[in-house]
Amino acid sequence: MGNFGRQPNFGKFGGRHMTCAGALSADWLRSIGIGARQLPTSNITLCDQFVLIGSGLIWNVYFAVIALSAGFFLAMALALGKDAASPWLRKPCAWFIFIFRGSPLFIQFFFGYFLFINIRGAFPGLGVLTSAGVGATIVLFLNTSAYSGEIFHGALRSIPKGDLEAADAFGLSGWGRFRRIIWPTMLRLGWPAYTNEAIFLFHATTLVFFSGFPAVQQSGDALYYARYFADRTFNPFVPYPILAGYFILLTLVIIGIFGLINRRLNRHLPQEVRPRIRYRPQVIR
């Protein structure tokens, strides 16, 4: 150790942008392949780092938004499936949740990537699966579905007995009972934990470009660029804190959005018994 990441100096090409505005306009879409092909190599300024790492966030937000919004529906299905009476439905759901919660996401990414490569070998038309934009999103989608499915399953099991009895007393049954009583209550009870899950999924998106999925033409996510700068400048004390700052900001945004939904889900309750979203870090998956 002690010398990894030390790169030769390419003096001539350094400092491509004389101003911050120049760096911003040239590189803010660099992570999706728009902008100068070459990344800054020497005379790297603070601006370069802020802009490029910020640009990488596009990927993180993309992964998180797609995986979470699609995963929400699969999670509902898994939660209900795991609660089903029939073992033919219950067992597969329980196994799905166990497999994705019991193994590291990092390994899931690797396995998924190589599985997609084999699929590409058999069906060349499905080659798009090996790209980060599609393949990694699928893995993240399945992973978050399993974690959220477990959360909502727990919520489903803790619906107050009285609520269900009241529903029966009102003559509600079947779909009506589910839509008006069970589903909203399950959502309401599971929401604080689901907020944490959303935050962790968002953080987990940083693993994508370290797990086989290629960053085509150096179009990577925020951590990819932070590591690029740390390796280039051999100074981790600038890019990682920038990355941390961005992530803290976006984490606050997630808490804000989910907090609004939480308020809406609990709007029928008296003020003092409404559950608050408490951020409880649970880390790495």
Next chain:
Amino acid sequence: MFGFCTDPASLDSTRWMLCYLTTPKHMNLYYAFGTVLLLLAITAPVSLAFGFGGAILARSRIAPLSWLGKGYIAIVRGVPDIAFFLFFVIALDQAFEWVLHQIRCPDWDQPIRQGSDFIVCAAAKLPQNNAPQYVHDTYAFLVAVLTFSIVFGAFAGNVLFGAMRAVPRAQIETAEAYGMTQGQVFRRIIVPQMWVYALPGLSNLWMVLIKATPLLFLLGIRDIVFWARELGATQTPRFTAFPHGDWRMWYFLFLLVFYLAFTRVSEVVLERIMRRLSHGQATAAGEAQRRAAA
């Protein structure tokens, strides 16, 4: 490994597989599992100690110490943990070299950071350039262990801090009524009783630690992920007696199964420990056990 392995091309598939899985290169993969277990065995107690220290600091009545402890615990919030791993592994290495540089080369007059370079005198290089390979490997592993311990120490600190506060107030008041000092209350009442409150959090953390071990690969260690990629890749007859196509998928499937089994076994063991720890405690689980026995 086996006598009949001298000419792999002539073997039937079972024997071929047997020979293939016992090549010296595969032994590296099996040793790498040992590396993972070793990492867990060292990291778990060390990060518990870090966490304990952090929790004690956070409880301190002296404001700066408390800030230090709380700040350390708070690093778990808001930032992706992988970023910590990548950060600490370089930062620690540079910190060690900087300290050695100050000690061994006091009359060095050039700046350490020159543009994009971090330059310390030769005597401060870690490990020394002419050191044998195993020294390099051990150093890299130790830095990785320390990185894991710092990050997980913060998580453990969070759990232990909560657990110390969860010990019922009445227990502490009783101890004070008996005339115990602050230190005695801490040692004799809080620490023995906090574990039952800490265990759910710590078991969760243990699961998380198991699932974080593949990140060793990111820290530049030749771990199971590294060897799975290496061994699974397509092998041509020119370079090996055991040619095969791209088998990386199967290697990672194997790792997946390994981790599933590992987490499942841990779950079962931790449940047992929890049952034992709840025995005789003033909690719902402890009460249930008492009722069942009576």
